[in-house]
Amino acid sequence: MTISLPISVRRTPAPPPGTIGVGQPEPVASPAFRENAKRQLQNTQMRKNLRHATTTIRNKRLLRVAEVPNWEDVRSAGAALKDRIGRHLDTYLAQAEENLTKAGAHVHWARDAEEANRIITGIVKSKGVDEVVKIKSMVTQEIEMNEALEDAGIAAWETDLAELIVQLGHDRPSHILVPAIHRNREEVREIFKKEMGQYGTPPPDKMSNDPPILAGAARRHLREKFLRAKVGISGSNMVICDTGTVCIVESEGNGRMCLTLPETLISVVGIEKVIPTFDDLEVFMKLLPRSSTAERMNPYTSMWTGTTDGDGPQELHVVFVDNGRTNALADPEGRFALRCIRCSACLNICPIFERVGGHAYGSVYPGPIGIILTPQLRGINSPIDKSLPYASTLCCACADACPVKIPIPDIIVHLRNKIADKKKHDKRPHLEPTVMIPVNWTFNSAKHFEFVQKAVSFAASTALKNTDYIGPMPWPASPWTRARDIPAPPAESFRQWWKKNRGGQR
Numbered sequence: 151m152t153i154s155l156p157i158s159v160r161r162t163p164a165p166p167p168g169t170i171g172v173g174q175p176e177p178v179a180s181p182a183f184r185e186n187a188k189r190q191l192q193n194t195q196m197r198k199n200l201r202h203a204t205t206t207i208r209n210k211r212l213l214r215v216a217e218v219p220n221w222e223d224v225r226s227a228g229a230a231l232k233d234r235i236g237r238h239l240d241t242y243l244a245q246a247e248e249n250l251t252k253a254g255a256h257v258h259w260a261r262d263a264e265e266a267n268r269i270i271t272g273i274v275k276s277k278g279v280d281e282v283v284k285i286k287s288m289v290t291q292e293i294e295m296n297e298a299l300e301d302a303g304i305a306a307w308e309t310d311l312a313e314l315i316v317q318l319g320h321d322r323p324s325h326i327l328v329p330a331i332h333r334n335r336e337e338v339r340e341i342f343k344k345e346m347g348q349y350g351t352p353p354p355d356k357m358s359n360d361p362p363i364l365a366g367a368a369r370r371h372l373r374e375k376f377l378r379a380k381v382g383i384s385g386s387n388m389v390i391c392d393t394g395t396v397c398i399v400e401s402e403g404n405g406r407m408c409l410t411l412p413e414t415l416i417s418v419v420g421i422e423k424v425i426p427t428f429d430d431l432e433v434f435m436k437l438l439p440r441s442s443t444a445e446r447m448n449p450y451t452s453m454w455t456g457t458t459d460g461d462g463p464q465e466l467h468v469v470f471v472d473n474g475r476t477n478a479l480a481d482p483e484g485r486f487a488l489r490c491i492r493c494s495a496c497l498n499i500c501p502i503f504e505r506v507g508g509h510a511y512g513s514v515y516p517g518p519i520g521i522i523l524t525p526q527l528r529g530i531n532s533p534i535d536k537s538l539p540y541a542s543t544l545c546c547a548c549a550d551a552c553p554v555k556i557p558i559p560d561i562i563v564h565l566r567n568k569i570a571d572k573k574k575h576d577k578r579p580h581l582e583p584t585v586m587i588p589v590n591w592t593f594n595s596a597k598h599f600e601f602v603q604k605a606v607s608f609a610a611s612t613a614l615k616n617t618d619y620i621g622p623m624p625w626p627a628s629p630w631t632r633a634r635d636i637p638a639p640p641a642e643s644f645r646q647w648w649k650k651n652r653g654g655q656r
Protein backbone atom coordinates (compact mmCIF):
# COMPACT_ATOMS: atom_id res chain seq x y z
CA MET A 151 0.00 0.00 0.00
CA THR A 152 1.39 3.38 -0.95
CA ILE A 153 0.47 6.32 1.23
CA SER A 154 -0.07 9.35 -0.98
CA LEU A 155 0.78 12.77 0.29
CA PRO A 156 -2.52 14.50 0.97
CA ILE A 157 -0.86 17.13 3.08
CA SER A 158 2.70 18.15 3.53
CA VAL A 159 4.62 16.34 6.23
CA ARG A 160 7.44 18.81 6.20
CA ARG A 161 6.10 22.16 5.19
CA THR A 162 2.88 22.50 7.10
CA PRO A 163 3.34 25.45 9.41
CA ALA A 164 3.84 24.61 13.07
CA PRO A 165 0.62 24.25 15.03
CA PRO A 166 -0.48 27.34 16.91
CA PRO A 167 0.83 27.73 20.45
CA GLY A 168 -1.11 25.73 22.96
CA THR A 169 -1.99 22.87 20.59
CA ILE A 170 0.70 20.21 20.22
CA GLY A 171 3.56 21.01 22.50
CA VAL A 172 4.96 24.43 22.95
CA GLY A 173 8.25 24.49 21.05
CA GLN A 174 7.54 26.57 17.99
CA PRO A 175 10.15 26.73 15.25
CA GLU A 176 11.30 30.09 14.05
CA PRO A 177 10.19 30.90 10.51
CA VAL A 178 12.67 30.00 7.76
CA ALA A 179 13.27 33.68 6.94
CA SER A 180 14.20 34.19 10.55
CA PRO A 181 14.56 37.53 12.34
CA ALA A 182 17.79 38.23 14.20
CA PHE A 183 18.89 35.87 16.98
CA ARG A 184 18.00 38.32 19.74
CA GLU A 185 14.32 38.43 18.76
CA ASN A 186 14.17 34.66 18.32
CA ALA A 187 15.85 34.14 21.68
CA LYS A 188 13.41 36.48 23.45
CA ARG A 189 10.50 34.48 22.07
CA GLN A 190 12.01 31.10 22.94
CA LEU A 191 12.94 32.19 26.47
CA GLN A 192 9.25 32.49 27.29
CA ASN A 193 8.83 28.80 26.62
CA THR A 194 9.37 27.39 30.11
CA GLN A 195 8.49 23.81 29.18
CA MET A 196 11.10 23.76 26.43
CA ARG A 197 13.72 25.20 28.78
CA LYS A 198 12.93 22.53 31.35
CA ASN A 199 13.18 19.75 28.74
CA LEU A 200 16.44 21.15 27.43
CA ARG A 201 18.06 21.63 30.81
CA HIS A 202 17.25 18.07 31.79
CA ALA A 203 18.50 16.57 28.51
CA THR A 204 21.70 18.60 28.14
CA THR A 205 22.68 18.12 31.79
CA THR A 206 22.28 14.35 31.48
CA ILE A 207 24.33 14.05 28.26
CA ARG A 208 26.96 16.49 29.53
CA ASN A 209 27.57 14.58 32.75
CA LYS A 210 27.67 11.23 30.99
CA ARG A 211 30.13 12.55 28.43
CA LEU A 212 32.53 13.63 31.18
CA LEU A 213 32.56 10.06 32.55
CA ARG A 214 33.25 8.48 29.16
CA VAL A 215 35.96 10.97 28.29
CA ALA A 216 37.68 10.42 31.65
CA GLU A 217 38.06 6.74 30.75
CA VAL A 218 40.49 7.54 27.93
CA PRO A 219 43.90 8.28 29.46
CA ASN A 220 45.27 9.93 26.30
CA TRP A 221 42.10 11.84 25.44
CA GLU A 222 44.03 15.08 24.80
CA ASP A 223 46.36 13.28 22.38
CA VAL A 224 43.42 11.77 20.50
CA ARG A 225 41.81 15.22 20.29
CA SER A 226 45.06 16.64 18.88
CA ALA A 227 45.30 13.79 16.38
CA GLY A 228 41.72 14.45 15.23
CA ALA A 229 42.43 18.18 14.84
CA ALA A 230 45.68 17.56 12.93
CA LEU A 231 44.02 15.05 10.61
CA LYS A 232 41.15 17.38 9.84
CA ASP A 233 43.57 20.23 9.09
CA ARG A 234 45.56 18.00 6.72
CA ILE A 235 42.34 16.99 4.97
CA GLY A 236 41.46 20.68 4.53
CA ARG A 237 44.92 21.51 3.12
CA HIS A 238 44.75 18.72 0.52
CA LEU A 239 41.00 18.49 0.03
CA ASP A 240 41.23 18.54 -3.78
CA THR A 241 43.58 15.53 -3.78
CA TYR A 242 41.50 13.54 -1.30
CA LEU A 243 38.23 14.22 -3.11
CA ALA A 244 39.74 13.06 -6.41
CA GLN A 245 41.02 9.90 -4.71
CA ALA A 246 37.63 9.30 -3.11
CA GLU A 247 35.89 9.64 -6.47
CA GLU A 248 38.32 7.24 -8.11
CA ASN A 249 37.93 4.52 -5.48
CA LEU A 250 34.17 4.94 -5.08
CA THR A 251 33.77 4.58 -8.85
CA LYS A 252 36.07 1.52 -8.93
CA ALA A 253 33.87 -0.07 -6.25
CA GLY A 254 30.78 0.49 -8.41
CA ALA A 255 29.32 3.73 -7.00
CA HIS A 256 28.14 6.66 -9.14
CA VAL A 257 29.72 9.90 -7.92
CA HIS A 258 28.00 13.27 -8.39
CA TRP A 259 29.20 16.78 -7.53
CA ALA A 260 26.93 19.59 -6.35
CA ARG A 261 28.10 23.19 -6.01
CA ASP A 262 25.08 24.24 -3.98
CA ALA A 263 21.79 23.08 -2.48
CA GLU A 264 19.86 23.61 -5.69
CA GLU A 265 22.23 21.45 -7.72
CA ALA A 266 22.30 18.74 -5.04
CA ASN A 267 18.50 18.61 -4.89
CA ARG A 268 18.27 18.49 -8.70
CA ILE A 269 20.62 15.48 -8.77
CA ILE A 270 18.85 13.64 -5.92
CA THR A 271 15.35 14.31 -7.27
CA GLY A 272 16.47 13.16 -10.73
CA ILE A 273 17.76 9.84 -9.38
CA VAL A 274 14.60 9.19 -7.34
CA LYS A 275 12.33 10.08 -10.27
CA SER A 276 14.28 7.77 -12.58
CA LYS A 277 13.22 4.90 -10.30
CA GLY A 278 9.55 5.76 -10.78
CA VAL A 279 8.76 6.00 -7.06
CA ASP A 280 6.99 8.65 -5.01
CA GLU A 281 8.56 7.96 -1.63
CA VAL A 282 11.97 7.35 -0.06
CA VAL A 283 13.12 6.34 3.42
CA LYS A 284 15.90 8.36 4.91
CA ILE A 285 18.41 8.33 7.71
CA LYS A 286 18.93 11.41 9.84
CA SER A 287 21.45 13.61 8.06
CA MET A 288 22.53 17.18 8.70
CA VAL A 289 23.56 17.90 5.13
CA THR A 290 20.18 16.86 3.71
CA GLN A 291 18.54 19.23 6.19
CA GLU A 292 21.01 21.96 5.25
CA ILE A 293 20.07 21.71 1.56
CA GLU A 294 16.34 21.33 2.45
CA MET A 295 16.18 18.09 0.51
CA ASN A 296 12.87 16.93 1.96
CA GLU A 297 11.17 20.11 0.77
CA ALA A 298 12.71 19.77 -2.71
CA LEU A 299 11.54 16.17 -2.94
CA GLU A 300 8.10 17.18 -1.76
CA ASP A 301 7.93 19.80 -4.52
CA ALA A 302 8.62 16.96 -6.95
CA GLY A 303 5.78 14.88 -5.43
CA ILE A 304 8.09 12.57 -3.49
CA ALA A 305 7.61 11.86 0.23
CA ALA A 306 10.79 11.55 2.28
CA TRP A 307 10.01 9.52 5.40
CA GLU A 308 12.31 10.21 8.33
CA THR A 309 13.17 6.96 10.12
CA ASP A 310 15.26 8.20 13.05
CA LEU A 311 12.91 8.29 16.05
CA ALA A 312 13.63 11.91 16.97
CA GLU A 313 13.41 13.04 13.34
CA LEU A 314 10.12 11.17 13.02
CA ILE A 315 8.78 13.10 16.03
CA VAL A 316 9.93 16.36 14.44
CA GLN A 317 8.45 15.45 11.06
CA LEU A 318 5.09 14.33 12.44
CA GLY A 319 4.98 17.41 14.69
CA HIS A 320 5.47 19.69 11.60
CA ASP A 321 8.36 21.05 13.54
CA ARG A 322 12.04 21.70 12.89
CA PRO A 323 14.98 20.00 14.62
CA SER A 324 16.42 21.86 17.58
CA HIS A 325 19.62 19.89 18.16
CA ILE A 326 22.17 18.26 15.87
CA LEU A 327 22.05 14.88 17.56
CA VAL A 328 18.75 14.89 19.41
CA PRO A 329 16.46 16.81 17.05
CA ALA A 330 13.42 16.49 19.35
CA ILE A 331 15.32 17.46 22.51
CA HIS A 332 12.76 20.23 23.12
CA ARG A 333 9.89 17.71 23.41
CA ASN A 334 9.05 15.64 26.46
CA ARG A 335 7.42 12.20 26.36
CA GLU A 336 3.89 13.55 26.88
CA GLU A 337 4.27 15.86 23.92
CA VAL A 338 5.61 12.95 21.84
CA ARG A 339 2.58 10.85 22.76
CA GLU A 340 0.24 13.66 21.68
CA ILE A 341 2.04 14.04 18.35
CA PHE A 342 1.90 10.29 17.65
CA LYS A 343 -1.77 10.10 18.58
CA LYS A 344 -2.74 13.05 16.41
CA GLU A 345 -0.52 12.55 13.37
CA MET A 346 0.80 9.02 12.94
CA GLY A 347 -2.37 7.49 11.49
CA GLN A 348 -2.49 10.09 8.70
CA TYR A 349 0.77 8.83 7.24
CA GLY A 350 0.64 5.07 7.78
CA THR A 351 0.27 2.58 10.62
CA PRO A 352 -1.47 4.35 13.53
CA PRO A 353 -0.34 4.00 17.15
CA PRO A 354 -2.25 1.69 19.55
CA ASP A 355 -5.50 3.16 20.86
CA LYS A 356 -4.40 3.24 24.46
CA MET A 357 -0.81 4.37 24.33
CA SER A 358 1.02 5.44 27.47
CA ASN A 359 3.91 7.86 27.43
CA ASP A 360 6.42 5.16 28.44
CA PRO A 361 9.48 5.42 26.16
CA PRO A 362 9.40 1.68 25.18
CA ILE A 363 5.70 1.97 24.24
CA LEU A 364 6.32 5.10 22.18
CA ALA A 365 9.34 3.49 20.51
CA GLY A 366 7.21 0.40 19.73
CA ALA A 367 4.58 2.56 18.03
CA ALA A 368 7.27 4.24 15.94
CA ARG A 369 8.82 0.87 15.06
CA ARG A 370 5.49 -0.50 13.78
CA HIS A 371 4.78 2.71 11.89
CA LEU A 372 8.18 2.64 10.17
CA ARG A 373 8.37 -1.07 9.38
CA GLU A 374 5.93 -0.95 6.48
CA LYS A 375 7.86 1.99 5.02
CA PHE A 376 11.19 0.15 5.26
CA LEU A 377 9.78 -2.95 3.59
CA ARG A 378 8.12 -0.99 0.81
CA ALA A 379 10.85 1.54 -0.02
CA LYS A 380 12.74 1.21 -3.28
CA VAL A 381 15.08 4.14 -2.58
CA GLY A 382 16.95 4.99 0.61
CA ILE A 383 18.76 8.27 1.32
CA SER A 384 21.56 8.67 3.84
CA GLY A 385 24.19 11.18 4.84
CA SER A 386 27.63 10.02 5.88
CA ASN A 387 29.89 10.54 8.87
CA MET A 388 32.98 9.70 6.84
CA VAL A 389 34.03 8.67 3.35
CA ILE A 390 37.32 6.78 3.36
CA CYS A 391 39.39 7.85 0.36
CA ASP A 392 41.82 4.94 -0.01
CA THR A 393 39.08 2.29 -0.08
CA GLY A 394 36.06 4.22 -1.42
CA THR A 395 34.06 3.25 1.69
CA VAL A 396 31.12 5.20 3.07
CA CYS A 397 30.59 5.05 6.84
CA ILE A 398 27.65 5.88 9.11
CA VAL A 399 27.42 5.65 12.88
CA GLU A 400 23.99 5.55 14.50
CA SER A 401 22.14 4.35 17.56
CA GLU A 402 18.77 2.94 16.53
CA GLY A 403 19.32 0.52 13.66
CA ASN A 404 16.97 2.47 11.41
CA GLY A 405 20.06 3.44 9.42
CA ARG A 406 20.99 -0.19 8.88
CA MET A 407 17.46 -0.83 7.54
CA CYS A 408 17.71 2.11 5.09
CA LEU A 409 21.17 1.01 3.99
CA THR A 410 20.27 -2.60 3.30
CA LEU A 411 16.60 -2.92 2.24
CA PRO A 412 16.06 -0.46 -0.65
CA GLU A 413 17.36 -1.32 -4.13
CA THR A 414 18.91 2.12 -4.61
CA LEU A 415 20.89 4.05 -2.05
CA ILE A 416 21.79 7.74 -2.35
CA SER A 417 24.41 9.00 0.11
CA VAL A 418 24.66 12.78 0.41
CA VAL A 419 28.02 13.90 1.77
CA GLY A 420 29.55 17.30 2.64
CA ILE A 421 32.92 17.56 0.89
CA GLU A 422 34.76 17.98 4.20
CA LYS A 423 33.68 14.51 5.36
CA VAL A 424 36.45 12.60 3.56
CA ILE A 425 39.22 10.97 5.58
CA PRO A 426 42.44 9.73 3.96
CA THR A 427 42.76 6.10 5.08
CA PHE A 428 40.91 3.29 6.81
CA ASP A 429 43.36 3.60 9.74
CA ASP A 430 42.26 7.19 10.34
CA LEU A 431 38.84 5.87 11.23
CA GLU A 432 40.27 4.79 14.59
CA VAL A 433 40.75 8.38 15.76
CA PHE A 434 37.23 9.48 14.90
CA MET A 435 35.63 6.31 16.22
CA LYS A 436 37.22 7.13 19.58
CA LEU A 437 36.20 10.79 19.53
CA LEU A 438 32.69 10.71 18.09
CA PRO A 439 30.62 8.27 20.21
CA ARG A 440 32.06 9.52 23.51
CA SER A 441 31.52 13.17 22.59
CA SER A 442 28.06 12.76 21.11
CA THR A 443 25.97 10.12 22.87
CA ALA A 444 28.52 9.57 25.67
CA GLU A 445 28.98 5.95 24.66
CA ARG A 446 32.20 3.97 24.39
CA MET A 447 30.99 2.64 21.07
CA ASN A 448 27.84 3.52 19.19
CA PRO A 449 25.42 0.61 18.70
CA TYR A 450 25.53 0.53 14.88
CA THR A 451 28.50 1.29 12.64
CA SER A 452 27.73 0.65 8.98
CA MET A 453 30.33 0.72 6.21
CA TRP A 454 29.73 -0.05 2.57
CA THR A 455 32.10 -0.13 -0.37
CA GLY A 456 30.25 -0.06 -3.68
CA THR A 457 27.58 -2.70 -4.28
CA THR A 458 27.43 -6.49 -3.99
CA ASP A 459 25.36 -8.67 -6.32
CA GLY A 460 22.24 -9.95 -4.60
CA ASP A 461 23.05 -8.31 -1.27
CA GLY A 462 21.87 -4.85 -0.22
CA PRO A 463 21.30 -1.94 -2.62
CA GLN A 464 22.21 -2.75 -6.19
CA GLU A 465 22.80 0.89 -7.12
CA LEU A 466 24.79 3.35 -5.05
CA HIS A 467 25.00 7.09 -5.68
CA VAL A 468 27.28 9.40 -3.69
CA VAL A 469 26.49 13.11 -3.99
CA PHE A 470 29.32 15.35 -2.75
CA VAL A 471 27.99 18.76 -1.68
CA ASP A 472 29.97 22.00 -1.40
CA ASN A 473 27.24 24.56 -0.55
CA GLY A 474 29.63 27.17 0.88
CA ARG A 475 32.30 24.86 2.28
CA THR A 476 35.02 26.02 -0.13
CA ASN A 477 34.28 29.62 0.92
CA ALA A 478 34.86 28.62 4.55
CA LEU A 479 38.02 26.76 3.53
CA ALA A 480 39.36 29.91 1.86
CA ASP A 481 39.22 31.78 5.19
CA PRO A 482 42.45 31.04 7.12
CA GLU A 483 40.71 31.49 10.48
CA GLY A 484 37.16 30.41 9.70
CA ARG A 485 38.24 27.14 8.04
CA PHE A 486 38.76 25.40 11.39
CA ALA A 487 34.97 25.11 11.61
CA LEU A 488 35.23 22.44 8.89
CA ARG A 489 36.95 20.15 11.39
CA CYS A 490 33.50 19.59 12.93
CA ILE A 491 32.36 15.98 13.27
CA ARG A 492 28.83 17.03 14.36
CA CYS A 493 29.06 15.46 17.81
CA SER A 494 27.11 18.31 19.49
CA ALA A 495 29.25 18.37 22.65
CA CYS A 496 29.52 22.15 22.22
CA LEU A 497 25.72 22.50 22.18
CA ASN A 498 25.26 20.47 25.34
CA ILE A 499 27.71 22.62 27.28
CA CYS A 500 26.67 26.03 25.96
CA PRO A 501 24.76 28.19 28.50
CA ILE A 502 23.06 30.11 25.70
CA PHE A 503 21.87 27.01 23.85
CA GLU A 504 20.57 25.47 27.06
CA ARG A 505 18.31 28.47 27.60
CA VAL A 506 17.10 29.40 24.12
CA GLY A 507 17.11 26.00 22.36
CA GLY A 508 17.91 25.25 18.75
CA HIS A 509 15.07 27.07 17.00
CA ALA A 510 16.40 30.50 17.95
CA TYR A 511 19.37 30.03 15.62
CA GLY A 512 17.29 30.00 12.41
CA SER A 513 19.53 27.29 10.99
CA VAL A 514 19.89 23.51 11.05
CA TYR A 515 23.17 24.08 12.88
CA PRO A 516 22.40 25.57 16.31
CA GLY A 517 24.63 26.31 19.29
CA PRO A 518 28.33 27.22 19.16
CA ILE A 519 29.07 25.29 15.95
CA GLY A 520 26.03 26.86 14.30
CA ILE A 521 27.09 30.42 15.06
CA ILE A 522 30.46 29.89 13.39
CA LEU A 523 29.40 27.56 10.56
CA THR A 524 26.10 29.03 9.34
CA PRO A 525 27.43 32.55 8.62
CA GLN A 526 30.31 30.99 6.70
CA LEU A 527 28.08 28.71 4.64
CA ARG A 528 25.30 31.24 4.01
CA GLY A 529 27.20 34.56 4.23
CA ILE A 530 26.58 37.48 6.57
CA ASN A 531 23.82 39.31 4.76
CA SER A 532 20.53 38.33 6.40
CA PRO A 533 19.53 39.64 9.87
CA ILE A 534 19.83 36.16 11.41
CA ASP A 535 23.20 35.27 9.84
CA LYS A 536 24.91 38.48 10.90
CA SER A 537 23.48 38.23 14.41
CA LEU A 538 24.65 34.65 15.04
CA PRO A 539 28.28 35.38 16.02
CA TYR A 540 26.90 37.55 18.83
CA ALA A 541 24.97 34.62 20.34
CA SER A 542 27.81 33.84 22.70
CA THR A 543 29.18 35.02 26.03
CA LEU A 544 32.67 33.86 24.95
CA CYS A 545 32.88 31.69 28.06
CA CYS A 546 34.98 29.20 26.01
CA ALA A 547 33.31 26.06 27.42
CA CYS A 548 32.63 24.92 23.83
CA ALA A 549 36.30 25.01 22.89
CA ASP A 550 37.18 22.88 25.93
CA ALA A 551 34.54 20.30 25.03
CA CYS A 552 35.17 20.10 21.28
CA PRO A 553 36.80 16.75 20.45
CA VAL A 554 38.63 18.20 17.44
CA LYS A 555 39.77 21.34 19.26
CA ILE A 556 37.96 23.87 17.09
CA PRO A 557 38.88 27.33 18.44
CA ILE A 558 35.22 28.35 18.46
CA PRO A 559 35.62 31.59 20.49
CA ASP A 560 38.45 32.77 18.21
CA ILE A 561 36.29 32.17 15.14
CA ILE A 562 33.38 34.00 16.81
CA VAL A 563 35.59 37.06 17.35
CA HIS A 564 36.92 36.76 13.80
CA LEU A 565 33.38 36.71 12.39
CA ARG A 566 32.36 39.68 14.57
CA ASN A 567 35.32 41.54 13.06
CA LYS A 568 34.14 40.64 9.58
CA ILE A 569 30.64 41.90 10.35
CA ALA A 570 31.99 45.16 11.78
CA ASP A 571 34.24 45.60 8.70
CA LYS A 572 31.31 44.96 6.39
CA LYS A 573 29.23 47.60 8.18
CA LYS A 574 32.11 50.04 7.80
CA HIS A 575 32.49 49.15 4.15
CA ASP A 576 28.75 49.56 3.56
CA LYS A 577 29.01 52.93 5.35
CA ARG A 578 26.11 51.98 7.57
CA PRO A 579 25.65 53.58 10.99
CA HIS A 580 27.44 51.50 13.53
CA LEU A 581 27.37 52.24 17.25
CA GLU A 582 30.66 50.59 18.16
CA PRO A 583 33.12 53.10 16.56
CA THR A 584 31.17 55.96 18.16
CA VAL A 585 31.40 54.32 21.59
CA MET A 586 35.10 53.71 21.02
CA ILE A 587 35.89 57.45 20.59
CA PRO A 588 35.48 58.28 24.34
CA VAL A 589 36.96 54.90 25.30
CA ASN A 590 40.02 55.68 23.20
CA TRP A 591 40.32 59.15 24.75
CA THR A 592 40.08 57.69 28.27
CA PHE A 593 42.66 54.94 27.87
CA ASN A 594 45.11 56.97 25.79
CA SER A 595 46.46 58.98 28.69
CA ALA A 596 46.92 58.41 32.45
CA LYS A 597 45.58 61.93 33.12
CA HIS A 598 42.41 61.30 31.14
CA PHE A 599 41.92 57.99 32.92
CA GLU A 600 42.31 59.62 36.33
CA PHE A 601 39.89 62.37 35.39
CA VAL A 602 37.22 59.84 34.29
CA GLN A 603 37.70 57.80 37.47
CA LYS A 604 37.18 60.87 39.65
CA ALA A 605 34.15 61.96 37.65
CA VAL A 606 32.55 58.51 37.91
CA SER A 607 33.22 58.28 41.67
CA PHE A 608 31.77 61.73 42.22
CA ALA A 609 28.69 61.01 40.13
CA ALA A 610 28.19 57.67 41.84
CA SER A 611 28.57 59.09 45.36
CA THR A 612 26.04 61.84 44.54
CA ALA A 613 23.53 59.54 42.81
CA LEU A 614 23.88 56.47 45.03
CA LYS A 615 23.50 57.90 48.49
CA ASN A 616 21.90 54.96 50.25
CA THR A 617 22.84 52.02 48.14
CA ASP A 618 26.00 50.23 47.15
CA TYR A 619 24.92 49.07 43.71
CA ILE A 620 23.82 50.60 40.42
CA GLY A 621 20.33 49.50 39.41
CA PRO A 622 18.46 49.98 36.12
CA MET A 623 19.72 52.95 34.08
CA PRO A 624 18.18 54.78 31.10
CA TRP A 625 19.06 53.88 27.47
CA PRO A 626 21.67 53.16 26.12
CA ALA A 627 22.71 51.43 29.36
CA SER A 628 19.23 49.95 29.93
CA PRO A 629 19.66 46.64 28.01
CA TRP A 630 22.63 45.79 30.23
CA THR A 631 21.55 47.23 33.58
CA ARG A 632 17.89 46.21 33.72
CA ALA A 633 18.88 42.59 34.45
CA ARG A 634 22.12 43.15 36.34
CA ASP A 635 23.16 44.97 39.50
CA ILE A 636 26.56 46.60 39.14
CA PRO A 637 28.58 47.34 42.31
CA ALA A 638 28.91 51.07 42.89
CA PRO A 639 32.41 52.43 42.15
CA PRO A 640 34.47 52.93 45.35
CA ALA A 641 34.68 56.45 46.69
CA GLU A 642 38.47 56.28 46.42
CA SER A 643 40.26 54.76 43.44
CA PHE A 644 43.38 52.60 43.81
CA ARG A 645 45.47 55.38 42.33
CA GLN A 646 44.19 57.86 44.90
CA TRP A 647 44.80 55.36 47.69
CA TRP A 648 48.35 54.73 46.44
CA LYS A 649 49.13 58.43 46.24
CA LYS A 650 47.83 59.00 49.77
CA ASN A 651 49.50 55.99 51.41
CA ARG A 652 52.68 55.53 49.42
CA GLY A 653 53.36 59.11 48.43
CA GLY A 654 53.04 58.25 44.76
CA GLN A 655 56.17 56.02 44.80
CA ARG A 656 56.61 53.63 41.89
Ligand code: SF4
Nearest residue numbers: 490491493494496552
Ligand atom coordinates in the same frame (compact mmCIF):
# COMPACT_ATOMS: atom_id res chain seq x y z
S1 SF4 B 1 32.21 22.10 16.94
FE1 SF4 B 1 33.28 20.44 18.01
S2 SF4 B 1 31.97 20.04 19.78
FE2 SF4 B 1 30.70 21.21 18.35
S3 SF4 B 1 29.62 19.69 17.12
FE3 SF4 B 1 31.50 20.18 16.00
S4 SF4 B 1 33.02 18.68 16.68
FE4 SF4 B 1 31.34 18.62 18.15
